[in-house]
Amino acid sequence: MPQLNPSSWFFIMLSSWLAFSLIIQPKISSFTSTNPPSSNTPTTPNTTPWTWPWT
Template sequence: MPQLNPNPWLFIMITSWLTFSLIIQPKLLAFVTTNPPTSKTPMTSDTTPWTWPWT
Protein backbone atom coordinates (compact mmCIF):
# COMPACT_ATOMS: atom_id res chain seq x y z
CA MET A 1 0.00 0.00 0.00
CA PRO A 2 1.70 3.22 -1.11
CA GLN A 3 -0.14 5.38 1.44
CA LEU A 4 1.80 3.79 4.28
CA ASN A 5 5.17 4.61 2.75
CA PRO A 6 6.16 7.96 4.35
CA ASN A 7 9.36 8.25 2.36
CA PRO A 8 8.36 10.82 -0.33
CA TRP A 9 5.51 12.55 1.50
CA LEU A 10 7.22 13.11 4.82
CA PHE A 11 10.05 15.03 3.17
CA ILE A 12 7.59 17.15 1.16
CA MET A 13 5.53 17.95 4.27
CA ILE A 14 8.55 18.90 6.38
CA THR A 15 9.98 21.03 3.57
CA SER A 16 6.71 22.88 3.03
CA TRP A 17 6.25 23.55 6.77
CA LEU A 18 9.81 24.80 7.14
CA THR A 19 9.34 27.06 4.13
CA PHE A 20 6.14 28.45 5.60
CA SER A 21 7.54 28.85 9.11
CA LEU A 22 10.89 30.37 8.23
CA ILE A 23 10.22 32.39 5.08
CA ILE A 24 6.56 33.16 4.46
CA GLN A 25 5.24 33.63 8.00
CA PRO A 26 7.70 36.37 9.12
CA LYS A 27 6.94 38.32 5.95
CA LEU A 28 3.20 38.08 6.57
CA LEU A 29 3.52 39.06 10.23
CA ALA A 30 5.57 42.15 9.32
CA PHE A 31 2.53 43.84 7.79
CA VAL A 32 0.85 46.46 9.94
CA THR A 33 -2.91 46.58 9.82
CA THR A 34 -4.24 49.86 8.45
CA ASN A 35 -7.29 49.87 10.67
CA PRO A 36 -6.62 48.19 14.01
CA PRO A 37 -9.76 47.36 16.00
CA THR A 38 -8.46 49.08 19.14
CA SER A 39 -8.61 52.53 17.51
CA LYS A 40 -12.37 52.37 17.00
CA THR A 41 -14.66 53.78 19.61
CA PRO A 42 -17.55 51.55 20.61
CA MET A 43 -20.82 52.74 19.13
CA THR A 44 -23.76 52.85 21.52
CA SER A 45 -27.23 52.90 20.07
CA ASP A 46 -30.31 54.20 21.80
CA THR A 47 -32.76 51.33 21.93
CA THR A 48 -36.34 52.04 22.83
CA PRO A 49 -38.96 49.35 23.29
CA TRP A 50 -41.47 48.86 20.54
CA THR A 51 -44.96 50.05 21.37
CA TRP A 52 -47.51 47.66 19.97
CA PRO A 53 -50.76 49.31 18.89
CA TRP A 54 -53.00 46.52 20.22
CA THR A 55 -51.75 46.43 23.78
Protein backbone atom coordinates (compact mmCIF):
# COMPACT_ATOMS: atom_id res chain seq x y z
CA MET A 1 0.00 0.00 0.00
CA PRO A 2 1.88 3.10 -1.16
CA GLN A 3 -0.09 5.58 0.97
CA LEU A 4 1.40 4.02 4.12
CA ASN A 5 4.95 4.59 2.89
CA PRO A 6 5.90 7.97 4.42
CA SER A 7 8.94 8.51 2.23
CA SER A 8 6.85 9.88 -0.63
CA TRP A 9 4.74 12.47 1.19
CA PHE A 10 6.41 13.11 4.56
CA PHE A 11 9.05 15.50 3.19
CA ILE A 12 6.42 17.52 1.33
CA MET A 13 4.22 17.75 4.43
CA LEU A 14 7.16 18.68 6.65
CA SER A 15 8.47 21.33 4.28
CA SER A 16 5.03 22.89 3.81
CA TRP A 17 4.47 23.11 7.56
CA LEU A 18 7.91 24.62 8.07
CA ALA A 19 7.28 27.15 5.32
CA PHE A 20 3.97 28.10 6.88
CA SER A 21 5.22 28.36 10.44
CA LEU A 22 8.55 30.06 9.73
CA ILE A 23 7.88 32.25 6.69
CA ILE A 24 4.21 32.86 6.03
CA GLN A 25 2.80 33.09 9.56
CA PRO A 26 5.06 35.93 10.82
CA LYS A 27 4.33 37.94 7.68
CA ILE A 28 0.58 37.53 8.15
CA SER A 29 0.64 38.37 11.85
CA SER A 30 2.68 41.53 11.28
CA PHE A 31 -0.25 43.22 9.52
CA THR A 32 -2.13 45.75 11.60
CA SER A 33 -5.85 45.61 11.77
CA THR A 34 -7.66 48.33 9.81
CA ASN A 35 -10.41 48.45 12.40
CA PRO A 36 -8.88 47.81 15.84
CA PRO A 37 -11.28 46.95 18.66
CA SER A 38 -12.17 49.79 20.96
CA SER A 39 -12.91 49.72 24.66
CA ASN A 40 -15.82 52.14 24.33
CA THR A 41 -19.27 50.87 25.16
CA PRO A 42 -21.67 51.06 22.23
CA THR A 43 -24.26 53.79 22.53
CA THR A 44 -27.85 53.18 21.56
CA PRO A 45 -29.46 55.92 19.49
CA ASN A 46 -32.44 57.73 20.94
CA THR A 47 -35.28 56.97 18.54
CA THR A 48 -38.88 58.02 18.53
CA PRO A 49 -41.64 55.68 17.40
CA TRP A 50 -43.15 56.15 13.99
CA THR A 51 -46.63 57.66 13.97
CA TRP A 52 -48.80 55.99 11.38
CA PRO A 53 -51.46 58.21 9.85
CA TRP A 54 -54.23 55.58 10.01
CA THR A 55 -53.95 54.79 13.74
